[in-house]
Amino acid sequence: xxxxxxxxxxxxxxxxxxxxxxxxxxxxxxxxxxxxxxxxxxxxxxxxxxxxxxxxxxxxxxxxxxxxxxxxxxxxxxxxxxxxxxxxxxxxxxxxxxxxxxxxxxxxxxxxxxxxxxxxxxxxxxxxxxxxxxxxxxxxxxxxxxxxxxxxxxxxxxxxxxxxxxxxxxxxxxxxxxxxxxxxxxxxxxxxxxxx
Amino acid sequence: xxxxxxxxxxxxxxxxxxxxxxxxxxxxxxxxxxxxxxxxxxxxxxxxxxxxxxxxxxxxxxxxxxxxxxxxxxxxxxxxxxxxxxxxxxxxxxxxxxxxxxxxxxxxxxxxxxxxxxxxxxxxxxxxxxxxxxxxxxxxxxxxxxxxxxxxxxxxxxxxxxxxxxxxxxxxxxxxxxxxxxxxxxxxxxxxxxxxxxxxxxxxxxxxxxxxxxxxxxxxxxxxxxxxxxxxxxxxxxxxxxxxxxxxxxxxxxxxxxxxxxxxxxxxxxxxxxxxxxxxxxxxxxxxxxxxxxxxxxxxxxxxxxxxxxxxxxxxxxxxxxxxxxxxxxxxxxxxxxxxxxxxxxxxxxxxxxxxxxxxxxxxxxxxxxxxxxxxxxxxxxxxxxxxxxxxxxxxxxxxxxxxxxxxxxxxxxxxxxxxx
Ligand SMILES: Cc1cc2nc3c(=O)[nH]c(=O)nc-3n(C[C@H](O)[C@H](O)[C@H](O)COP(=O)(O)O)c2cc1C
Ligand code: SF4
Ligand code: FES
Numbered sequence: 001x002x003x004x005x006x007x008x009x010x011x012x013x014x015x016x017x018x019x020x021x022x023x024x025x026x027x028x029x030x031x032x033x034x035x036x037x038x039x040x041x042x043x044x045x046x047x048x049x050x051x052x053x054x055x056x057x058x059x060x061x062x063x064x065x066x067x068x069x070x071x072x073x074x075x076x077x078x079x080x081x082x083x084x085x086x087x088x089x090x091x092x093x094x095x096x097x098x099x100x101x102x103x104x105x106x107x108x109x110x111x112x113x114x115x116x117x118x119x120x121x122x123x124x125x126x127x128x129x130x131x132x133x134x135x136x137x138x139x140x141x142x143x144x145x146x147x148x149x150x151x152x153x154x155x156x157x158x159x160x161x162x163x164x165x166x167x168x169x170x171x172x173x174x175x176x177x178x179x180x181x182x183x184x185x186x187x188x189x190x191x192x193x194x195x196x
Numbered sequence: 197x198x199x200x201x202x203x204x205x206x207x208x209x210x211x212x213x214x215x216x217x218x219x220x221x222x223x224x225x226x227x228x229x230x231x232x233x234x235x236x237x238x239x240x241x242x243x244x245x246x247x248x249x250x251x252x253x254x255x256x257x258x259x260x261x262x263x264x265x266x267x268x269x270x271x272x273x274x275x276x277x278x279x280x281x282x283x284x285x286x287x288x289x290x291x292x293x294x295x296x297x298x299x300x301x302x303x304x305x306x307x308x309x310x311x312x313x314x315x316x317x318x319x320x321x322x323x324x325x326x327x328x329x330x331x332x333x334x335x336x337x338x339x340x341x342x343x344x345x346x347x348x349x350x351x352x353x354x355x356x357x358x359x360x361x362x363x364x365x366x367x368x369x370x371x372x373x374x375x376x377x378x379x380x381x382x383x384x385x386x387x388x389x390x391x392x393x394x395x396x397x398x399x400x401x402x403x404x405x406x407x408x409x410x411x412x413x414x415x416x417x418x419x420x421x422x423x424x425x426x427x428x429x430x431x432x433x434x435x436x437x438x439x440x441x442x443x444x445x446x447x448x449x450x451x452x453x454x455x456x457x458x459x460x461x462x463x464x465x466x467x468x469x470x471x472x473x474x475x476x477x478x479x480x481x482x483x484x485x486x487x488x489x490x491x492x493x494x495x496x497x498x499x500x501x502x503x504x505x506x507x508x509x510x511x512x513x514x515x516x517x518x519x520x521x522x523x524x525x526x527x528x529x530x531x532x533x534x535x536x537x538x539x540x541x542x543x544x545x546x547x548x549x550x551x552x553x554x555x556x557x558x559x560x561x562x563x564x565x566x567x568x569x570x571x572x573x574x575x576x577x578x579x580x581x582x583x584x585x586x587x588x589x590x591x592x593x594x595x596x597x598x599x600x601x602x603x604x605x606x607x608x609x610x611x612x613x614x615x616x617x
Contacts, residue, residue, distance in 0.1 A: 059397075062379035063320075063362050094380060101381040101538075102362035104320045116321070120282035121482060121514055121528045122440035158365060158532055159282035159482075160321050163440035163512070164447065173323025 035108075037077040044072045048080060052087040062088060062098045066105050075106040103157065113152045113191050116170040117143075120159040126166035126178065132156060134181035138188060151192065198426060200434045201410040202450040205293045211328045213335040216296040222341055224413035225300050228307055229347045232416075234264055237308035241412065243420035245432030250276055250368075250405030251480070251509050253498045256412075259402055262392035263309035266400035271311035273354075274377070274396060274403040275302055277318040277325070278361055278368035281481035282532055284512030286436035287406040289448055291318065291325035294410070295332035299356075301409030303341060304416065306354045309402045314356040315377055320363050330358050365536035369583055370395075370403045372538070383540045384583040407436055428454030431497040435511050439465040442472065442517035454497040460513055461492070472517035476600065480509020482529050483588035485595020486522070506595060507588075522600035523607055526593045527555035533589035544586030547578040551593050563608045568597055 037045070051068045055061040065088060069080035076099050085092035099105045117123075117132050132143060135154050139147040143154045162168035165177025171191055179187060204210040204219050216222070228237055241257030248254045263271055275298060279287040290298060299316075306314060316333065318325050333356060336342045344353045359377060361367050367376045371385035374396040388394075395401020411433060415423045424432040431454035438448040444466030451460065457477060461467060468474050476486045479496055485506040487494070494500050498508040516525065530551040537548045554571055557563045575590035597604055 058357065060377050060379035063360070063376070067360075067362070088379070090379065097381045098379065102320070102364050104363035119528075120532055121478075121525065122283050122446070124528050125441045125514075125516070125520060157363075158535055159280060159284070161279050161285045161288045161319070163283050163285050164438065166440055166446060170321060170323075173321070173326075175324065 034078060037073070037079045041073060041077075042079075045079060045083065048072055048083060049087065052084065056088060062090065062095055063102070066095070066099050066102075070105060074110045074112070075108055111146045111151050111153045114170075114172055115152060115154045116157045116160065117154060118158070118160045118162065118166075118168050119156045122159075122163040123167040127180070128167040130181045131167045131169070131179055131184070134184040138184050152188070197451065199450050200414045200423070200426065201290060201297065201407055201436060202294075202448075203414075204297065205289070210293050211295055211332065213296060213332070213339060216294070220417070221296055221413075222300055222339075224416035225303055225307075225341060226347055228304055228416055229349050229352065234308045234310055237304065237416075238264070240420050241308070241415060244415045244423040245420075245427075246408065246411055246415060246423065247432070247498075248405055249407035249411075249435065249511075251281075251483075251507070253508065256404065256408055257308075259392060259404070260305055260309040262390075263311065263400045263402045266393050268393075268399055270313050270399060271309060272396050272399055272401040273302055273306045273309065273311045273314040274370075274373065274401055275314070275316045275406060275409060276368065276370065276373060276403055277316065277322070277329075277406050278365075278373060279322075279406070279510075280319055280365040280368055280536075281483065281510045281512055282529075283440050283478065283481045283514040284438060284510040285440075286438050286448055286511060288322055288325060289436070289438075290406050290410055291322065292328055295325075295329045296336065297410045297413060298406050299329075299332055299336050300341070301404075301412035302356070303336075303346065303354055304412045305402050305404060305409060307352060309400075311400075311402060312353050312355070314354055315359050315396065316356055317359045317361065317367075317373055317377060319367075320361040322360075326358075326360055333358055364538075365532075366538045366583075366585055369585065372583070373403065374401070381538075383538050384585075386582070426452055428452045428495060428497070430454075430499070431495070435496070437464075437496065437511045437513055439513050439515065441477075441514040442468050442520060443515040444469055454495040454500075456493045457487070457496055457513065458492040460496065461515055465513075465515065468515060468517040472519060475516045475518050475520055476522065477516060478506075478512070478514040478592070480507055481512040481514075482532050482592060483507060484509045485591050486516070486525065486599060488599050505598075506591070522596050522603045523555065523559055526596040527552070527559060529592040529596075530555050530589075533585065537585060537589070541582035541586065543578045544581040544583075544589065547574055547581070547586065548589050550574055551590060555593065558604060558607045561607060561610060563604075565605075565608060567608070568601070568604060571597055 065084045069076045081095045085095045143156050146153050168177030238257045238261040246256045346352045364382045366372050367382040369384050372382040376382040377396050391401045435453045436450050437460045440446045449464045474489045478484050478486050501508040534548040534552045537544045539545045575594045578590045
C-alpha cells in the first residue's frame with residue numbers, strides 16, 4: 001500500500017481513493033532505480049559478477065541473481081540489472097521486470113534492518129495498527145522511510161504466514177510475534193545490539 | 197484421532213533425517229521402489245481420494261497419471277510452498293518441523309508420474325523453512341533418496357533444485373509459479389494447456405501443495421481405505437486447520453477433513469476471548485467469504501462450503517468476535533487483493549482498487565445504498581478476470597455484505613464512526 005487513505009483529503013476530510021491507482025502512482029513518484037551506483041560501491045560489482053557465475057548453469061535463476069545483488073548493495077542498483085542481464089543472457093527489461101514485480105527487492109538503498117509488519121486480517125484484529133504506530137513513533141519516521149540513524153525501515157506488508165504469532169513481523173528474515181506496542185523499544189534495542 | 201501429516205511434530209528435532217528415519221521415514225519410498233509400479237502408485241492414490249490441499253482439491257492420483265501419460269520429457273515435479281493466503285500458516289509448520297515428509301512425498305510423486313526433475317519452491321519470507329528444506333534436501337541426496345539411481349534402482353533418478361520466491365502472493369497460482377521458476381515476472385498463464393501437459397519450461401509437470409505431498413507416504417504404508425476413512429462422510433483424509441484472529445488459542449490442528457467449524461473454533465481454539473461473543477468466521481483464508489455463528493456446524497470441506505457460497509480454501513480459519521467490524525474486515529481483504537493483484541488483466545487490476553474505494557467510501561460515511569449494488573455488479577465483471585485471484589477477490593467483500601448487511605447499512609445511514617485502521 002503506497003498511499004494510506006490519509007493522503008487524500010477533500011476539504012480537510014479524508015476522501016475516497018482516485019479511480020485509477022496506476023496514474024496516481026506515476027504522478028506521485030519519481031521512477032526508482034535510476035540513480036547510478038556511487039563510486040565507492042563500484043568495486044562490489046566485481047564480486048557480483050563472480051557470484052553470478054554459478055547461476056549461469058541454472059536456467060531461470062534471475063530471482064537468485066537479484067538476491068545476490070541486494071545482499072551486496074542493500075538494494076538492486078541499475079548497474080546490477082545490466083550485469084545480470086549480460087551474464088545470464090536474458091533481456092534487461094526482463095530483469096527489471098522481475099526486480100519490480102517482487103516486493104522483497106528494493107531499487108533504492110535500504111537500511112540494514114528491514115522490519116516487515118503484517119497488515120492483514122488476523123494481525124489487524126490482534127492489534128497490528130497499534131504495533132505499526134509504536135514502531136513509527138519509536139523510530140520517528142513514518143513507514144517506508146529510513147530512520148534518522150539509518151538503521152531501520154518499516155514496511156507494511158501482506159500476510160507473512162505467521163498468523164499464529166499475531167501481530168507478527170519479520171526483522172529481515174527473523175520471525176517475531178506476537179509483538180505488542182510495549183515490546184517495541186526492547187526489540188529495537190536488541191536489534192541494535194545484534195541480538196534481534 | 198490418528199495424525200497423518202503432523203504426527204512427527206512433537207518428536208525431538210523432527211526436521212533431521214535421523215529423527216525422520218526413526219519414526220519410519222522413507223520406508224514408504226523404499227516400499228514403492230521395491231514393490232510397486234508407477235501405475236500401482238497412481239491407482240493407490242486415486243483410491244485414497246487424496247485431493248489437493250492447495251485449495252482446488254483436484255484428485256492427486258489423477259494429476260500424477262496425466263503427467264505420466266504425456267510423452268514429452270523430461271517431466272517435472274514441483275512443490276508449491278508459496279503459502280501466502282492471509283490467515284494460513286500450515287505449510288510453514290510442515291516445512292519448519294518435518295521437511296522430509298514432503299520431500300518423501302515429492303519423490304513418490306516423481307516415481308508415479310515418471311518425472312526426473314523437480315523444484316522445491318518456497319515463498320521468500322520463510323527464512324527458517326529455506327534453511328530446513330535446504331538441509332533436508334542435502335541429507336536426502338547424501339542418503340541416496342535423491343539424485344541418480346535412487347535406493348539402488350538405476351532406472352529411477354530425480355534431481356531437485358531448491359528455489360525461493362521474493363514476495364508475491366500470486367506466484368502461488370501454479371502457472372504464475374512456473375513463470376517465476378523460469379526467471380520471469382510471476383504473471384499467470386492461460387489454461388488450458390494445463391500444467392500436467394504444459395508446466396514449467398513447457399513440459400509435463402505435477403505441481404502439488406506441501407500438505408498434499410506430505411500425505412502420500414502414509415497412504416503407501418497404511419493403505420487407501422485407511423486414509424479415506426479418516427475423513428468425515430464423503431471427505432477423505434485429514435486437513436491441517438489453523439486458527440487466528442479473535443480466538444483464544446491461535447493454533448494449528450490436524451483433524452478429519454469435514455469436521456465442523458464449531459469443533460475447530462470452540463474445542464481447539466478455545467472460542468473467543470472471555471466476555472466476548474462470536475460474530476463470524478472465515479473458513480479458509482482471505483479468499484473465503486465469512487460465515488455466521490448459525491453456520492458453525494457446517495462441515496469444513498469443499499462441497500458444503502461451496503453450498504454456503506464460500507470456499508474451503510486453505511483451512512485458515514479466521515475468527516471474529518463482537519469487537520470486529522465486518523466492514524473493516526471486508527476493507528482489509530480488499531486492500532490485500534489490491535496489493536497482490538499482478539496487474540496483468542483489467543477486470544482485476546481495476547476491480548480490486550474499486551473494491552477498496554467502495555469500502556473506504558462506506559467506512560468514511562460517504563457510502564450509499566447504491567454502493568452495495570455496485571459491489572454486486574463489480575463482482576460480476578471481475579469474474580471476467582484472467583486467473584483465480586480476480587475471481588476470488590470480490591467474494592469476501594460481497595459475502596460480508598450478504599451476511600452482515602446491517603453493519604454496512606449502519607455506516608451508510610450514519611451512526612457508525614470510521615473504524616480504527
Ligand atoms: C491466486 C491463487 C493463489 C494460490 N496460492 C497457492 C499457494 O500459495 N499454495 C498452493 O499450494 N496452491 C496455491 N494455489 C493453487 C495452485 O494454483 C494449485 O492448484 C496447487 O498448487 C495444486 O496443488 P494441489 O493439487 O496439491 O493443491 C493458488 C491458486 C490461486 C488462484
Ligand atoms: S486476475 Fe489479477 S492476479 Fe490474475 S492475471 Fe488478472 S490481474 Fe493478475
Ligand atoms: S495475517 Fe499477519 S501473518 Fe498472517
